[in-house]
Amino acid sequence: MNTPRGTASGRRTPPARGGGAKRGGIPGDVPQNRSGFKMLRIAILLLILLVVALTAWQDGYRSTRWREPLYVAIYPIAADDSPVTRAYLAALDVESFKPIDRFFAREAERYGLNDSEPTKIRLKPELQVHPPQRAEGAGLLSTALWSLRLRYWAWHVSGHSHEPEDIRLFILYHDPALTPTVPHSLGLTKGLIGVVYAFAASQMSATNDVVIAHELLHTLGATDKYNFVDDTPRFPDGYGNPSQSPLYPQMTAELMAGRRALAPQKSQQVENLDEVVIGPATALEIRWPQHAR
Ligand SMILES: [Zn+2]
Incomplete structure (x- = not known):
């Protein structure tokens, strides 16, 4: 995706140079036309941005009404050519992601949400x-452009589905022997899209589920609840039960922190969604009722 776009912007350069040459030849005339075109281009760009912003707002409103189940489409992708990854993807079936649906159903019930089935994966x-990758160290503008490209890409690869798709999650599976560490996964509220870097190993399926559930809630507006410096859960919002006594070790982890606090500066990655809860701060962000049982 980078190369064609780079070429396109390269192609845009020569006419500008030509315009510069003309500006010297016929003073006054060309700049007037150019400013007309410029205004038109700005108007079109503003219109596109307005439509994109309105769509994002509507998506956000609809996705957190919780009146009917959210349809979550999971698109598996092999991140490498390893036979291990191939075999893992071949073995995936509808049951593979049921623990995530069960987790959201359990937590929704705890919050007294009427819908007993908040998600349908x-x-x-x-x-x-x-999916197109964000360049390392990308600034604000290139991140915004990348986000638009990702949304276009997601629509392009999945746009012909007849089934409802409220949220689209693209899961890139890696053979852990080839890629022991994967990049940070991400979930975008704009476009309700998640890109998850997961491992193609049955013993890591349960931790993959935690990451998938975490990114799914990012798409609905939930924010991270861990310290970015050392990955430890933030107190109190990142703790499974901030009023637990004694406070440590925490018996559960908050989904948007992803780790169980063992001591103020010590935490442990959770192994599965049974050890995870959705805390009140996250519940507020995704517009769940505020009285957990
Ligand atoms: Zn996160």
Whole structure:
């Protein structure tokens, strides 16, 4: 995706240079036309941005009404050519992601949400293409452009589905022997899209589920609740039960912290969603009722 875009912006350069040459030849005339075109281009760009912003607002409103289940489409992608990854993807079925649906149903019930089935995860066919990647150290503008490209890409690869897809999660599976550490996964509220870096190993399926559930809630507006310096859960919002006595070790982890606090500066990655809860701060962000049982 980077190369064609780079080429396109390269192609835009020569006409500008030509315009510069003309400006010297016919003073006054060309700049007037150019400013007309410029105004038109700005108007079109503003219109596109307005439509994008309105759509994002509408998505956000609809996705957190919780009146009917949210349909979550999971698109598996092999991140490498390893036979291990291939075999893992071949073994995925509708049951593979049921623990995530069960987790959200359990937590929704605890919050007294009327809908007993807040999410309905559906496994989609494997994709042979990879999502556009954000450049390392990307600034505000290039991140915004990348986000638009990702949304276009997601619409393009999945836009012909007849089933409802409220949220789309693209899961890139890696053979842990080839890629022992994966990049940070991400979930975007704009476009309700998540890109999850997961491991193709059955013993890591349960931790993959935690990451998938975490990114799913990012798409609904939930924020991280851990300290970015050392990954420890933030007190009190990142603790499974901030009023537990004694406070340590925490018996559960908050989903948006992803780790169980063992001591003020010590924490442990959770192994599965049974050890995880959704805390009141996250519940507020995704517009769940505020009285957990
Ligand atoms: Zn996060």
